[in-house]
Amino acid sequence: MAKMLDKIVVITEDTREILSSVIPDTFQEQRTVNQNWTISFNAYDDNSVAYSLLVPQACVSWKGQEFVIKQSQPQFNAGTNIIQVQATHVGYEVSRVVQTNVNTGVKTYSVNDVLSFYLSGNQFGYTWEVIGDFPNQQIENLGGSNGQDMLSKIVKTWDNAIFSPDNKNIRIMSTDNFYYDEGKAITYLGNSSSVQLNYDSTGITNKVLCKSEAKEGTGQDGNPPEYYFEPFYVQDDSSIAKYGIIEHNPISDNRFHDPDSMRAYAKSQLQPEATLSIQVNYLMQEQEEIKVGQVRTLIIPEIDLRTKVRVTQTSTHPLSANQASTAQLNSTAQTILDYNNSLRLGFDTAKYNQEDITSAINDAINSNKNAIDKIDSALNNSTSDNTLNVATGTIKLHRSNDIVYVSVNLTNVLYDNPVATFPEAYVPSTQISDNFTITSNGANYIVNYTLSTQGVFQITGIMSLTGEQAQLKQFSGQLNYLK
Known part of the structure; x- marks a missing residue:
């Protein structure tokens, strides 16, 4: 049973009616930082008051936020009446506020000055709030436009400004106050089925x-x-x-x-660096709904990438059990650095591996002794796979160049006891003490492990993100390291 906050409520001046005829798989919430925030859905005619109120400019409430219906399209087919609805967050209706006066000339303003100039005494009930630090800036000929132009002026003048409305409270937040990190991760082939990275140097200027x-x-x-x-x-x-x-x-x-x-x-x-945009398909879990404003750790084991990203755009289907969410992740300077380092690492390991192969071939040819054996040995060293069947489950090993990928699937974790001994081809040159993230029942955990230079792989503890020791009987996870 959905909580009251998760129900769709149609609002009029006189009544609030719960809409019970929404088709769950059609409900979609979309939000992009500083651009839009909308919901859309289809509902069937159940002869309810709520259904009859789904007309343009009517308000619907979802998770405590009000949205104004902008499009409604009734459809009649084979005796079934359905309406398609699209609604925009009421904060973007601030465009109804118009400031006809103009402060001519170049003057110095704070963010609060701009909001006050447009919104003071407005008849639509809009208030405002500034959260964070913003230096004063100069603006020429302020006014003579509506509230939407006001928002555009603010985010253009202050490049760290985020418009994050709370119903009719027009909140301008600094990026430091808007984005928050709860220690959650997006892991490729964990809680994300696909990750697309777009590295674009088109806009570079220096x-x-x-x-x-x-x-x-x-x-x-x-x-x-x-x-x-x-x-x-x-x-x-x-x-x-x-x-x-x-x-x-x-x-x-x-x-x-x-x-x-x-x-x-x-x-x-100036834009001194190429941009890195990231889009992911996210397998949404009830406890881990992905939201605009979150800071997540993006993990792609295949390229040894682990970096912080900001969620700047989401498209979710919160009432559907079948449809994955999508999210756009914004790169920071550190994200680009981490990505470049992962590419450089892949290039270097491939280069070194190729040099090893070339050296082995040349040595074999020059010595004319066991040439075929040496060539085969060098080539086989570039990739290999191995599966360890242990008493508590399986550990799969894959080596590509000098990177080892480990997939762990255990039914019982024995603390302070070796889980497995890795074959020599997968043993690191120096001891590793590290951790990796797993997801179990919608919660994230940190798994600490050691891997000695004798190949002894050992789980040393599992902790929740709040620091409590977890007792999991079964888990699956992935890690990787340089041999």
Whole structure:
């Protein structure tokens, strides 16, 4: 039985009616940071009051948040009446607020100043809240537009601003306050069936010419114009060293009259690194619903990638037991660094392995002794598989180049006792004491293990993310390491 908060309620000025005829697999919630927040669903005609109220501009409530119906499409087919509904979060209806006055000229504002200028005394019941630190910024000719333009102005002027409405409370949060880390992970072939990474260098810029606007009142009556500062370049040396010079169009902005403020602004307009966008299919579990604003650890064992990512877009089917959710993950500078390191590691190990093979072939040819055996040995060393049947389950080993992948499936964990002894081909050169993440009954756990230089693999403990020791009778997990 769904909780009251998870029911869809149709709201009017006089009543609140629970909508019981929603077709579960059709219900979808979509949200993208600073862009949109919508729900959509199909419902059948059950002759209820709630169904009859599904008309444009009516409000529906979902998980305590109100959405305004923007599209409703009744369909009549073979005696069955169905309506398709799409609704937008009421926070985006702030576009109904219009500020007709204009503060002319370039002036300095805080985020609260902008919100107050537009929303003070509005007739639609919108309030506002600023959460986090934002430096004052200069804005030219503020006003003469609606509340949606107000939001666009804020997120464009303050690049760390996130619009996160709570019903009609227009909240502007800093990125530090909006994103939160609960220690949860997204693991490929764990709670995610697919991960797509898109590494794009199209927008890289690492050098820009900064030019001053002419001072007001100069350049008239045949006199030359005067400028606040001489033109100068801003550049990112590390990006230039990596990619060469990729120049941005020259920047000139009347808001900046001193070179230091122009330099800081110009630096913010450069994109010195390629972007990394990540899309995942997420197998949603009740205790681990994926949400915009979460910080997750993305784990892809195949490329030895383990990095923090921000969830910036979700498309979920919270009433369906059959449909997976999708999420867009935003890369940070550290994410890109981690990804580059994983690629470099893969390249280096492949390179070293190829060098080993080439060396073995050359030695065999030069010595003309046991050539075929040496070549076969070098080639077989690049990949290998092994399955260990132990008393408590199975441990599968796969070696690709110098990376060993381990899949553990145990029915009973014996603390302080060796679980298995790995064959020599999988034994690391130095002892490993590490951990990996598993999911059991919707909860994440950290499994600590050691692997000695004698090949003794041992589980030393299983802890919940809150630090309590867990007693699991059965679990499956994956880990990998450099041999």
